[in-house]
Amino acid sequence: MERKIHDCMDGCPVESTLQIISGKWKCVILYRLIKHKVCRFSELQRYMPGCSRRMLALQLNELEADNIISKKVYPVIPPKTEYSLTELGETLIPLITEMNKWGEMYNQIHR
Amino acid sequence: MERKIHDCMDGCPVESTLQIISGKWKCVILYRLIKHKVCRFSELQRYMPGCSRRMLALQLNELEADNIISKKVYPVIPPKTEYSLTELGETLIPLITEMNKWGEMYNQIHR
DNA sequence: TCTGCTGGTTACAAAATGGTTACTATGTCA
DNA sequence: TGACATAGTAACCATTTTGTAACCAGCAGA
Structure with a gap:
């Protein structure tokens, strides 16, 4: 699995982050892995x-290609x-936690 | 502009957040608005x-429909x-800031 | 012998996303 | 008179993403 990284303006950090975590299910996967450690x-x-x-x-493969998660096959x-x-994946914990926190707040005001 | 919110499992907060901020440029727009206040x-x-x-x-319209940004037309x-x-958009500042922080770190290790 | 289990992959189809170009309005400047 | 500027929108097409369904291996249990 090869992952191409497109150019960001001045290496915009927000865009860099998005390249790694954007994808319909990636953040949810990460959230689960943070919560359960191993899945x-x-x-x-x-x-x-x-x-x-x-x-x-697909999403697992991309995360693995980007060295965010690792897979152990028995x-x-x-x-x-x-x-x-x-280890790199673990550095995303504060970000995903922040997402979870915001979502909880948002869910409250939206019933 | 109407925005439909698809169901999340148990109203998963991470998915709720993604529904608002996922979109190729939304986070970058928010980052700019945080930095410059008005654009x-x-x-x-x-x-x-x-x-x-x-x-x-398109992205601006969606953010406006979700009440994250507001537009003033002269x-x-x-x-x-x-x-x-x-006001709601401002509650996203910590999240976007976290994204920026992570991206900076990531950019450093990737040359 | 037939079925189910897990963790995938493949092929095909449908839907969403994104790019390009053209179009709008009208005041100001050359 | 003609061109330029801004903030969009609309139509059209190409690309990407996503969904659905089928298929695989090989052991265990009925």
Whole structure:
């Protein structure tokens, strides 16, 4: 999985961040990995019923390519994999936490 | 401009936040409005050369529909408009600031 | 022997997103 | 008289993203 990084104006930091975390489900995946430390593919699926298996795999692949999460595969049948944050991924915790906090506040005022 | 909010699992706060700020340029726009308080359309264009006039207008419209920014139109020729954060928009400052911070850190390790 | 389980991938179709160009209005400047 | 400036919008097309469904391996249990 190759990820191309398009140029940002003056290397705008906000745009850099967006390149890593934008994607329909990435922040939710990260939120789950922060909360549960380690998750199997099927667990993530359960937490995100709106996200298809295909999409989940795509987003996980991109996050892995960007070195935000790491995957551990157990060569067993049926298959078993575990996803967790890398060291770099952990630096995103304050950001995702902030997102969660804002969303809670927003949900309150919107019933 | 109508904005439909799709259902999130258990009203997941992270997904709520994403519904408001996801969009190719929204965070960058917000970052600019935080930094400069008030911006004209053409100023924003200059700050975001990668964003077309059409895209900029679309993103601004959505942010306005979600009550994150407000627009003041001066009925003059040539036209003049000013965008700024609403009260709700200002509550996003910590989040956008966090994004900026993370991006700066990330840019440093990536040359 | 047939079914189910997990963690994917592939192919195809549909929907969303984004770029480009042209168009608007009208006052000011050359 | 003609061009320029601003803040958009509209139409059209190309690209990207996303969804759906089917398929795979191979062991365990019925």
